[in-house]
Amino acid sequence: MASADQQPEPASGARTAYDPATDSLRFTGEVHLRNIRQLTFGGNNAEAYWSYDGTQLVFQSDWKQINDQGCDQQFVMNADGSDLSSGEKYQLVSTGQGRTTCGYFLPDGRVIYSSTHAASPACPTTAAERTRSYVWDVFATFDIYVANADGTGQELLIGGEGYDAEPTVSPDGKYVIFTSTRSGDLELYRYELASGETIQLTDELGYDGGAFFSPDSKQIVWRASRPTGEDAETYRSLLRQNAVQPGALDLYVANIDGTNKRRVTQLPGANWAPFFHPSGEKILFASNHHTMAEGGREFDLFLIDIASGDLERVTYSGTFDAFPMFSPDGTKLVFASNRRGDRADSRDTNVFVADWVETPTPADRAFTTR
Template sequence: MKFNITFIFVALLFIGCKSPNKQTGQDAKSGATKIVNKLHYSKEKHLKNVKQLTFGGDNAEAYWSSDGSKLVFQANNKAWGLQCDQIYIMNASKPLDSTEIPQLISTGKGRTTCSYFLPGDSTIVYSSTHLVSADCPPVPKKEDYGNKYIWPVYKSYDIFIADIKGNQLKQLTFEDGYDAEPTVSPKGDKIVFTSTRSGDLELYTMNIDGTDVKQITFELGYDGGAFFSPDGTKLIFRSSRPKTATEIKEYKDLLAQGLVQPTNMELYICNIDGSDLTKITNLGNANWAPFFHPSGQKIIFSSNHKSKHSFNLFMINIDGTGLEQVTYDTVFDAFPMFSPDGTKLIFSSNRNNNGTHDTNLFVADWVE
């Protein structure tokens, strides 16, 4: 789970406009102010021809097929009969209409996250809790933890392969504990994922058939949301790194309960064997959902370092220089991914949602 999209309901306050391109005053219930309801902001010079692909519910972590024609994503939409996230596939160029339910990839049971196309685009790797229970696992109540944002790291997550018709083909992980967040190398040979099998949340790689598992991070903290570079030689990921005695105790105590508090994270880059580990941001707050620019020399990511109440997309060089803001929505932009040919960007956003809590998928032409 690269950052559960329910974060936006816990950590942020929302209001949207009923009328396009206008702002509202303060909402008495939420306390939020001036949320703009629109597809595209004038400062977003890297985006052109922004198109909304989904219209309702929570839709996030959309990733392209290698031929650029399809998207696999996770969704929680009560209109589709869902109570928590499941994995779906859709046409990358055709928006869903209001009554259309796309092809279900996961089982429809338990909770799922983090799907990705495998080589050939006919199979999907994803994470799910369905083997332990058909029910959605319980979500911790923030009031039980001092109203802090707490994210469950369900030990019932394992990693599976299904085909694009939803036929379940293979289970890849069998360890006790959290195994999730798989993504696939452009070379088609490796999967990177996050696991608690060592007692901490670390990154691992394995062959696409689940063999040859290797641990590649070893420092205390939550290492996750990893993606390969375009040439398959490096990984970009986000991590918490508790340092003080108080931070370390809090992190360990929460993890022992299957919980984390992922609100202070920075980005790291390393070789696929874990060598040459380098921290590339030091911005504060939560910096996450990183993905390589097609050049392999920049990273696009989501961050609230400028305002705790607003996540936007930013770009930075792999040496940590040249920070640039890419999106300017007033609530939430995240989960960016460049199309395989580098001409388009898919991302999730709370923009243009008519004052609801909906998170939708948006695609845009990329302008250098």
């Protein structure tokens, strides 16, 4: 049960007054979040991203209730949890074959995503299975596709030898940014949708990935590793096995042509899944820097000011909070989490949507959970 000394005013656009007693998914200290709603209910559901009109979300899932294939597939759902026009809650967008990752909407309502299905309809063997260690997959069979939101009209957009994945689209609809191994390392590339022109944006050893555009489409933010010495040799060795070992990751920003690169975070642990604040002056991201002494298993969301480096913690679930994205109008936040309303431990990762409170009230700061 949640309580506060007084109720805050309704969030912008809210139809009814906010009742903290019903906000069971909100944790003490989460002053920027209200009305947290859970949209998936089992398995692993993550990387949920908004449509341009703010009404739908695309996400990846291995939840057996909607996906019995065994590998992550791409789905679309309404952001308010209502039924789609088909009468279903969730619509498969990808082919249902291979493994997919990183779905994102285009301005015309189609979805861009990465998939291995052209190489094989089966789930590919994971790097963790091959190396018997905790590593991330960099499947050389990932290519980038587009499809209608109902799964029809599948087309190859970006392909070729090596890993092509992690695509996101600029708010002005002109560009796709993605990560590729076409140079021999994991680097960022920008693809122009109108012409197909592709330019390389990064060129330093390490994993440059997970990039997003600023609200004005003039900058990018991404997470990167910069291994040296023995770590560099380990990185190269794993990459030859189509894998990377997540560890030290920091955030960087640059202009969309790759110029004016600068490092934003200098924190221990993994700092990743960044997304620009609606102002364009801050970055919201996931990090375990504050739990490294306890093994770094807890990830929370943090907000950092690009210019000053001022850091503010946003989530306090004590579990796993990651993959944040602001809605196009900046009033809502979607993210993935292991949180539960009953506070029980869970290995399920689900998709949540919350109202974003830019300026917390005294009641927001007094909010507590029992």
